[in-house]
Amino acid sequence: MCLAVPGQVSEIDSREGLAEAVVDFGGVRKRVCLEGLPEARVGDWVLVHAGFALQQLDEAAAEELLGWLSDPEQPAP
């Protein structure tokens, strides 16, 4: 149930007193509550659960892990 899906903010669209965004999940766009990430901007990758953006994805941390895993010369991270 704690599934959360990464998506990219494509529009900030707050109304009715609620911080909201439109987030693109590989082509599927959904409205997402941004009350937990008021500083998110268009282009940011966010992790969404139950229509709520939980956190901004740390792209550098993601690349670091994958970089190691792609390079067989390096020791395990």
Next chain:
Amino acid sequence: MRYVDEYRDADRVRRLADAVLAEATRPVTLMEVCGGQTHTILASGIQQLLTERVELLHGPGCPICVTPLETLDLALALTELPDVTVCSFGDMLRVPGSHGDLSAARARGGDVRVVYAPLDAARLAACEPDRRVVFLAVGFETTVPAVAAAARWARDRGLCNFFLLVSHVRVPPALELIASDPERRIQAFLAAGHVCTVMGTAEYQPIAATHDMPIVVTGFEPVDILQGVLMAVRQIERGEAQVSIQYRRAVRDEGNPAARALIDEVFEATDRPWRGIGIIQQGGLGLRQEYASLDAQQLIPTDALPQPEEPERCRASEVLQGRMRPPECPEFGRGCRPEQPLGAPMVSSEGACAAYFAYRIGDVEDEIASQDPAREAQA
């Protein structure tokens, strides 16, 4: 999908499993806490890759499975009131209450709707002022900010017809309980990534320190799980007991402060019964006094409810605490199957019993074939 597919890559998975086996000099037993992680482990054959050297036991992290029978019975009773709409996440619909489930209540004419987001339920209440809309608020700390945002929005708009049937649970007290078991076999936890995305790691420090157990906050894809296992094994080999984060792309030490503030505004820690386990001290979140007007319990007198009846043959308690694997339950695949579940762990897609059944692990294979050849042909 970006940030997902790369973490399922078979070569990366194998390299990490090899690294674990190279570094684990003696057998270890770990527990992954979250049902989503359990699913990944079974779906991608991680236990087989790790051999018996590294045993993974499955933890209590299936919110659907631990939602108490009383809550379900209350939800079922609410569907019988003429002006009430019960909104729920889809996974709750087939969880058995004492007498039937929500999908049966809907078939009987109850107004039960599946929503994807708690805010959708609040908006429904705003659109339909003549109905009382109840959201069945289940889930771990991951889900609570979304519910808190809906509660605050409803209150700020002065909605009088939006209610929450709250059964939120907190992970750290459950881990404390499992870690304190005098017969405990596990040496480390792989903690639930998205819970810590919200909450951060501070609550886990005392558990690691008191029980001398490494806790590695881990993600949900095969690469994440194996890196989490590797980090835990390294700590065990060095005799350390730290809280560390594998799932760096989504978890910061402090969690998400804005989401935590939202939780704190609406909810406070409270004792809560976990289905199959019993009351866990401070093991849940309940509405604060300021939000008590949203409490759905007031809609129905609790003495009007049936006495909760748990099927005696279900061994969910042992399964949820990692004392028993699902195939060891005598009912597994026999009296208890996804289409006719005895207990919640066989219903929820994240329940450990459902996961073992789905991936045909244990001796269920022969049982299925002997009982229903058509089903086997389908699979």
